[in-house]
Amino acid sequence: MSNSWDPIDTLHRGFDRVVAIYLVDTPDGPALVDTGPTSTLPAVEAALAARGLALGDLRHLLLTHIHLDHAGASGTIVRRHPHIQVHVSEIGAPHVVDPSRLEKSARMLYLDEFDTLWGELAPVPQENVHALGSEVLGLECFSAIGHAKHHVAFFGPDGTLYCGDSAGVRIEPARHIVAASPPPDIDVEGWHRTIDELERRSPDRLCITHFGVKTDPADHLRRLRERLDLFAERIGSGMGLDEFVALDRAELAAQGSDDADLYERAGSLVQSHAGLSRYWTKRREREANA
Ligand SMILES: [Zn+2]
Structure with a gap:
């Protein structure tokens, strides 16, 4: 059914x-x-x-x-x-x-x-x-920035949360999460506040774009936070693109998944590296001028 x-x-x-x-x-x-x-x-x-x-x-x-x-x-x-x-x-x-x-x-x-x-x-x-x-149309709508500054999420009365990319990329049946972070407006702190908002609604399920319905919302969102911080940390410490990609692929493979190609199509690590590099450059400029 x-x-x-x-x-x-x-x-x-x-x-x-x-x-x-x-x-x-x-x-x-x-x-x-x-x-x-x-x-x-x-x-x-x-x-x-x-x-x-x-x-x-x-x-x-x-x-x-x-x-x-x-x-x-x-x-x-x-x-x-x-x-x-x-x-x-x-x-x-x-x-x-x-x-x-x-x-x-x-x-x-x-x-x-x-x-x-x-x-x-x-x-x-x-x-x-x-x-x-x-x-809108019986759904609650709220800002879900982080992945993009104009991103919103929709929450239905049946407990379904339509997250777009705000809950990351997780291609079924794998558990691996990629915090897809393309340029130009990745906002790590804003994304954490969005995850707070997603969690606060205690959804029964997350409908994510890439890909499918996640029926373990609490666990998924907790792991998304960790993955987002890990991505930010890796790139903030100056990790090069090749190593960044290789590490993530090794983590995916360690879970027994051979869907690396689908992950790249859905949430390109090359773009995430570029997006988070830009985030760090802007953040350090801000901090230097503060
Ligand atoms: Zn997308």
């Missing part, structure tokens, strides 16, 4: 267990928490069809944050079905209405791979975009 919170696997680039999105039944009809990138829309449509729904049956898109693996398809979906409303943090909203800056920086990062990885990044008309407050 399937549960309402079972993930939709977007089968990003043909791989399962990399990018999940979630279908939520709201008082105003079906909504998706995150959309995946446009490149995975056919898989999403097939998964919706298996649940008896078409894309056009959706009423709302709830975005945890605007990174392309989470929200990339929003504009394309709304262009096809203009009745669909998009809910996003106030900081994220302008980039959904005009994604050109987002696209430009992503193209610099992904180069030739941009189109195959993400597909089209279409704008969402201003009138379809709603800045999130503390409640």
